[in-house]
Amino acid sequence: MRADNSQHIVDAARRRSEYTRAKAVQALRSLDLAGEPVTFETVAKRAAVSRSWLYAQSDLREEIERLRAVHRRDPSSPVPARQRTSDASLRRRLEAANARIRRLTEENQQLREQLARALGEQRAATTRTSPPRAGASDPISACT
Structure with missing residues (x-):
């Protein structure tokens, strides 16, 4: 066999x-x-x-x-x-980008307010210390 x-x-x-x-x-x-x-x-x-x-x-x-x-x-x-890139990854990146945009927008607003205050203070200090300009008309006398 x-x-x-x-x-x-x-x-x-x-x-x-x-x-x-x-x-x-x-x-x-x-x-x-x-x-x-x-x-x-x-x-x-x-x-x-x-x-x-x-x-x-x-x-x-x-x-x-x-x-x-x-x-x-x-x-x-x-x-x-x-x-x-997966959908979940794209969503996280979008959320991170939106959060960064919000932070930068807030920071821009704070900087604008600081600049406005600084310019206002500078203008106030300049008008208090500088003598009146020659030839400048007085707004009160111009109305009469």
């Missing part, structure tokens, strides 16, 4: 499948990191696998479709998906 070698064949098929899957995942990551369009065709070419095999892998298919949709929304953005 011959020995059953089917386990070796099953193991080889499993290793080949894992290797193929790892190539596809690596191709996906490298395309995304490079900011290149992620499509079934580009992933298949980069990983040297068939497009039909990619379609059969549900998790890989979903990731390709997600990255493809992101690229369609913003085709000019070469930034990889995982480095793109």
